[in-house]
Amino acid sequence: MQKREHNKFSLWMLAWPIFIELFLQFLLGAADTLQVSRISDDAVAVVGFSTQLFSALMTLFMTVAGGAGILIAQRIGSRNNEDARTIAIMSVKVSAVIGLGISVLLYAMPGQIASLLQLPDELMPLAKTYISIVGGGMVLVAVMSALSNAIRNTGNTKGPMYTAIGMNVIHVGMNYAFIFGKFGFPEWGLKGVAISTDISRLLAVIVLFMMFFGAFARQITFRDFFKLFDRTLFKEILKIGWPMGVNMSCWVFSQLLIFTYIARLGAVELSTRTYMNTLESFCFLLGYSLALALQIQIAHLYGAGKAEEAYRNSYRALWIGLGIVTVNALVLYLIGGHILKLFTKDPEIIAMGISLLGMNLLLQPGKMLNMGIGNALNAVGDTRYVMWTSITSMTLIASILSYIFGITLGWGLVGIYACMILDEYIRGIWVLQRWRKKKFLKPAQEKMAASSPNTGSSGGGTSVTLEV
Template sequence: MLDKDTKKFTLWVLAWPIFIELFLQFLLGAVDTLMVSRISDDAVAVVGFSNQLFQAMTTLFVTVASGAGILIAQKLGSRKSGDARIIAIMAVSSTTIIGIACSVVLYVMPESIASVLQMPEHLLPLAGTYISIVGGGMVLVAMMSTLSTVIRNTGNTRGPMYVAIGMNIIHVIMNYGFIFGAFGFPEWGLAGVAISTVASRLLAVLLLIYMFLRSFEYRIKWREFKVFDRPLFGEILRIGWPLGVNLSCWVFSQLIIYAFIATLGATELAARTYMNTLESFCFLLGSSIAMAAQIQIAHLYGEGRIREAYRSAYRALGFGLIYVVVNAFILYVFGKQLLGLFSSDPAIIALGASLLGMNLILQPGKMINMALGNSLNAVGDTRFTMYISLGSMWIVATVLSYVLGIRLGWGLIGIYSCMIADEYLRGALSYLRWRGQKYLRKAENPDGAVPADAVKKPGEPVAAAGV
C-alpha cells in the first residue's frame, strides 16, 4: 500500500495535471496563431519567429530553474525539506534578476535583433512592435517558468495547471477584444495580441507567487529572498549548467534553422510556424509523461529506491510511445484540414501537408530522446545529455540542415530530415547510457553496501514505483 507522500509522486498523479497545463499552453499558442492569422500571414510569421527568439532567451535562466527543480525532488525524497526550501528561494531570486536583464535588452533594440537574425526586411516593423512588448515582459516568463518548476517538483502539479487555465481564459478574451475591437477594447492588431500576452502572464505570476510561498512545510517569508547558501547554489549549478547548455543547444539551433527557413521566404516561414503548432499538440502527452517521469525518478533516486527509479524510465517510455504514435497518425490523417483553419493560402497548406508524413517518423524519436534524456537528468547525469546535444544538434540538426535544405535546395524537406536524424541519434545514445546505469550503480553502492530496496526476501515481490 502506498503512503500519502508516495502516492503524490506516482507517474499518473504527476503527469495528468502537467498534460492539462501543457495542453492549455499549447492552446494559448494555437489560439494566438489562429487569431493572428486573421490579421495576416506576415503577422503569423513574426509571432513564430519571435517565439523562437524568446525561447533562446529563456536558456539564460533555465540553468538555475531546471537544476533547482531536480534537486528539490531529490532533497524531498531524502527527507531534506529545509535544503529543498532554500534551493527554491534562491532559484526564484536568481532567475528574476536574469529575467529583468533580458527584458531590458529586448525592449531597447527589438528591430536590430530581428535584423541580425535575418528577419525579412518588410517584416521588421511588425517584429519591432511585437518583440518590444512581449520581450519587455520576459521577466514574467522567467518567474513563471521557475515558480511552476519549483511547485511541480514538490509534487504539486495541479497548482500550475489551475493557473494555466485562468491565464488561457484571460488571454483568449483579451486577444479577441484587441484583434476584433470587441468588449470595448481598441482594435490594436498584433500590438494588442502582445499586450494580451504580457497581461495574462502577469496575472499568472501573481497566482504562482501565492502558491510558491505556501509550497513547503513552513510558509516562505519575503525577507528570506535575501538568503544565499553557496554550497547549495553550487549543487544547483552542478546539475543545472549542463541542462542550460543542453536547452540552449536546442533553442539556438532551432533559431538558426528558423533563420535558414526565413531565407527561403515568408511562405516557408509561415508553413513551419503552423506545423510547429500542430507538432506541439501531437507531442503534448508524451512530453507530460517525460516531465512527470523526471520528477518521479529524481524523488525515487533521492529516497534511495534505485531499482524502482531504473524501471520507471522504461514504463514512462512505453506509455509515451503509444500516445505519440497514435497522435501523429491522427495528425497525418486530418492535418491538411487543420492547416486550413490557420491559412487559406494554398501554397502554405500544400507545403505544410507535405511534412505530415515526416512527422510520423519524427515523433517516436522525440519521445525516446526526451523520456530517457529526462531520466538521465533526474539522477544528475546532465553532462552526458549536454555532450550529445552539443554534437548532434549542431552537426546533424543545424549544419546538415543548411547543407541539405539551403545549399542542395531540398528546402523544408531537407531540414526536417536532419531534425529526424538528430532526435533518433540522441535517443539511441541516451538509451545506451541509461541501460549502462552508471549513476544508478554509483548510488546503489557508494561504499560497497547493498541498498535496502535491492534486497528482498524469498518469495517477496519486487516493489514497483506507482503508475
C-alpha cells in the first residue's frame, strides 16, 4: 500500500495526466480558434474577448474549488479521508450554486456586459450570441471544475484526463458539423461553436460525476449533496480559498482589462492577442502541469508532516519546469510565424504576432517561477501572501503601466507585453523569497515531531516518501 501511494503521489505520476488533460484543452481552444477563423477574424476576436470574460467570472466559484482541493490533498496526507470526502461534496454544491447565478446573468445581459467592457460596435452582434449561449452554460463549467479538482487532489489525475479526451473529440466533431452545416445540421457559424461547447461540457459533467461518487473510501450518494454540510470545514475552505480567489481574480481581471486596452487599439490587435493566447498556452502547458502537480504533492506532504521533503521537491520541479518552458518558447519563436499562417492570412496580424513571439522568450520563464513557487506556497496554506503580491504587482504593473505604455505612450501591444513580463518576474521573485524563509513549513515539522517523538520529522515507519 505504501508503494502504491508513493507512486500515486510522485510528481511524474501526478503531472503527466494533468499535462494530457491541459494539452487536450489547448487543442480544444486551438481547434475552436482555427475553425472559427474560417468564419472571420471578427469571430476570432469575439471568442478571445469572451474567454477573458468567462475566466474573470470563473474566479467566483474557483475560490471554493481551489481551497477545497488543497484541503483534500492535506487531509488524505494525514489519513483523514472522511473530512476529505465532506470537503469535496461541499465544494461541488457551493460551486454549482455560484455557477448557476453567473449563467443567469450572462444569458440575460450579454450585450450590456460586452458594452461595459468596451467591445467594438462591429463585433457586438456576434458577441451577444456567443456570450448568451456559452455564458448561459457556465454552471456546467463550475460543476466540472469542482469535480475535476476534487478527483485530481485524491491523486487520481487520470480520470479528468480521460474525460478531457472524450470532451475534446466530441467538441471538435460537433464544431465541424455545426459551423459548416455538415451531416444534415444547419450552418450555424459562431452560434454552432457555442452550442457545441455547452453540449460537450454537459457530457463531461456526467462522466465526472460517475468518477466522483467512487473517489473516496466511503461511497458518495446523491443524498449527501442535500444533507452534508460542515460549517467548520467550510470556514477552513474559505480561509485558504478566498485569498486564492482574489489572486486568481487579480490575474483574470488584469487580463480582461488588458483586453479592453487592446480593444481600443482595434480589431486587428484584438485578433492578434487571441492568436497569441493560443500559441502561449501550448508553450506553457507542461510547465503549468508541473506546477499543478507540485501543489498536490506538497499539500499531501504537508498534511503528512513531511516539511523538508516538500521544500526540496519544489526546487526540483522548478528547475525541470524552467528548462521545459524555455525550450518550448524557443521552438515556438522559430516556427511560430508558420503556425500563425494556419490561422490567418492577414499580413499585419502575422507580423505583429512574430514580434510578440520574441518577447515570449522572456515571458515564459517568469511565469514558471511565479506559478511553481506560488503554488507551493498555496499548498502549505500561505495563500494570503501570494494574494498580496498579486494585488500589488498586477495593479501597479499589469494594469496601470500597461495602459501607460500601451495606450498613453502609443507602444501598443509591445508596450503591454513588456509590462506583462515585468509583472511575472516581480511576483516570481517575491514568492521565491517567501518560500526560502520556510515560515509555513514549520507547523508541519512540529506536527510530525509531536506525532512521532521517537523518529523526529522523518515520520517513522508509516511515512510515505515522494519523489520526482
